[in-house]
Amino acid sequence: MGYHVWDDMLEIAIRKNGKWVYLGYFPLSVLALEVISYLEEKGYSANLGDLVSYKRLAQLAGFGNYGKNALIVNPKYGPWMRIVPVVTNAELTADKPFDQDLCGDCENCIRACPTGALGALRGRRQQVPCRDAHSRRKYP
Numbered sequence: 801m802g803y804h805v806w807d808d809m810l811e812i813a814i815r816k817n818g819k820w821v822y823l824g825y826f827p828l829s830v831l832a833l834e835v836i837s838y839l840e841e842k843g844y845s846a847n848l849g850d851l852v853s854y855k856r857l858a859q860l861a862g863f864g865n866y867g868k869n870a871l872i873v874n875p876k877y878g879p880w881m882r883i884v885p886v887v888t889n890a891e892l893t894a895d896k897p898f899d900q901d902l903c904g905d906c907e908n909c910i911r912a913c914p915t916g917a918l919g920a921l922r923g924r925r926q927q928v929p930c931r932d933a934h935s936r937r938k939y940p
């Protein structure tokens with residue numbers, strides 16, 4: 801499932817028990833739980849797919865391509881989406897995988913990345929090391 805998050809919502813974070821909590825994920829969690837409840841009421845098993853690759857599944861489900869910014873880039877919303885997988889044994893009709901490259905020659909995010917983490921990745925599919933890079937960085 802994907803959810804378009806408006807720009808300001810993505811910037812809102814609160815600190816709770818020593819961890820950052822990003823409010824942009826809350827609406828998506830509510831929707832995912834509604835879908836899970838619906839499927840369970842219909843007799844299927846369903847749960848949050850915490851152990852699967854969100855981005856890989858989003859690409860296979862047709863949401864967009866894996867961008868150079870290490871996010872799924874959607875033709876309409878760009879990377880301004882949040883995604884969550886719901887795993888179920890319900891028989892569903894599969895969407896087609898997204899097979900376009902929306903980034904092309906663009907490298908704006910790589911040039912803008914303050915730590916150089918995206919340049920180090922260059923489109924490789926792995927965890928972005930920006931948290932590590934930020935933790936080593938000195939801020940005023």
Ligand code: SF4
Nearest residue numbers: 867868869903906909
């Ligand atoms: S390369 Fe360009 S289009 Fe692709 S994610 Fe980065 S900024 Fe977006």
